[in-house]
Amino acid sequence: MRLLLVHPSALMYSEIFLRLEPLGLERVAGAARAAGHEVRVIDLQVFRHRDLVKEMASFRPEALGISLNYLANIPEAIDIARETERMLPDCFVFFGGHSVSFVAEEVLKQAEGALDAVVRGEGETAVVPLLEAVRDGGLQDVPGIVTPEGRGPAPKMLHSIDEPRPARDLMRRRKSYFIGELDPCASIEFTRGCPWDCSFCSAWTFYGRSYRKASAEAAAEELAGIREPNVFIVDDVAFIRPEHGNAIAAEIERRRVRKRYYLETRSDVLLRNTEVFERWTRLGLRYMFLGMEAIDAEGLDLYRKRVNPDQNFEALEVARKLGINVAINLIVDPAWDEARFKVVRDFAMSVPEIVHLTVMTPYPGTEIWHTESRRLTTRDYRLFDIQHAVVPTTLPLDEFYRELVRTQAVINRKHLGLSTAFGALGVLAGNLARGQTNFARMLWRFNRVYNPKAQLADHSLPVHYELPLPRRLDVDDRRLLYIHARPGARESGGEPAPQ
DSSP, X not given: OEEXXXXXXXXXXXXXXXXXXXHHHHHHHHHHHHTTOEEEEEETTTSOHHHHHHHHHHHOOSEEEEEOOSGXXXXXXXXXXHHHHHHOTTOEEXXXXXXXXXXXXXXXXXXXXXXXXXXXXXXXXXXXXXXXXXXXXOGGGSTTEEETTEEOSOOXXXXXXXXXXXXXXXXXXXXXXXXXXXXXXXXXOSEEOOSOOOTTXXXXXXXXXXXXXXXXXXXXXXXXXXXXSEEEXXXXXXXXXXXXXXXXXXXXXXXXXXXXXXXXXXXXXXXXXXXXXXXXXXXXXEXXXXXXXXXXXXXXXXXXXOOOHHHHHHHHHHHHHHTOEEEEEEEEOTTOOHHHHHHHHHHHHHSSSEEEEEEOOOXXXXXXXXXXXXXXXXXXXXXXXSXXXXXXXXXXXXXXXXXXXXXXXHHHHHHHXXXXXXXXHHHHHHHHHTTOOHHHHHTTOHHHHOOHHHHHHHTTSOOSSBOOOOOOOOTTSGGGGOSSOOXXXXXXXXXXXXX
16 A cells, blocks of 8 residues: 655754654554555654645555654644545545644544544554554554544554664754754664653653663664764663663674764663663763753752652762763753743852753643643643643733743843854764754754743633543543553552563
């Protein structure tokens, strides 16, 4: 079959700081192509809507799938489904991805017949049975399928994440992918899932607190085949198991692969496995995203991070000694007042690290979705992008956005302003010499994207599709939140031992 896979447009945050290749979509494409299907991929982060229309007209896909890892992209995806129905009435349209897995039935209803199915759970295991069923019948037997007629079997997890390999060759304009000064930048996955249970996160509920590792040989072989000089390791928490990080490092050393790396991890993991991160600095690890989320114990307890402030600050010291540039994430509580914003600004200016701010947002699949959803001030999908407030704010909403952007602007001037540009001249010159302009543009775009009046005005836009309220659920039994259920899995109060 002819299959067209679509990644939606970039969100507000990614218009400045990063634009990552759609690795999950590439893996789904790889699975479909290995089964003999003709596959094309178009990424609307780097292409325009008119390019998609041209692709649909020339390729005339028999099936079209849209990846929905972010709630804010759902209205755009439904509009694409409606347009596909008009242009190609016989084309089978389906959605898949992390966020839509939690609201599958409701999105099907909102599409009003333009959408044929939603695939819950991992797409690699479902895409081939789905395409076979579209051709031969038996749609209700596809793992994870949801149609207007109801749900099919439970989603099926990959036994090994070594396969399928991502079809990177299908991605056009690969030079458009970057993160910070790593420009261009590819992505790779060493592990999948997260064994922690932070209240604001749905990674652990999606995977049922499972944790799978790629084999060191497969990881290194894939890495060796990446052409880009820079690589973002997309794992939710990198190097939880030190022996796994060391095994991949050994394979990379044996193959003499040289890249620059960016990864995400936790403070306690960095402190526990410092020697692994030190080894990776010798391989090219230069940047780290550290989800501190809060600078005080009260905030850390609220989000159930299971670390304390001392561990966070000790981890920053360790990263500095290792020569790793750290980006810190802090979650903005809508309850913050002017004094609290000032405390955060003062903190951000007192440390050498980059500080990113994301607004606390109850997402479907998280525990706080079930505890905070009654307080929602909007259900407009487009505002669920971690840059808008969707629950009541202590400050009037216009003042909240002014304080938010003021705080972000202070941080921006420190890290992305003229002084940084002059300090980064060597990096800029090297990137520009290779025709890479993403990092250079990032340095100047902040004021065009972050604007308190524009963010406030977003709340007044006409709403055509609303996020559904959650079904009543007893969150004391966290397994009820899972997309992928593990038979016989046992819940614990702390960190489980990853297998």
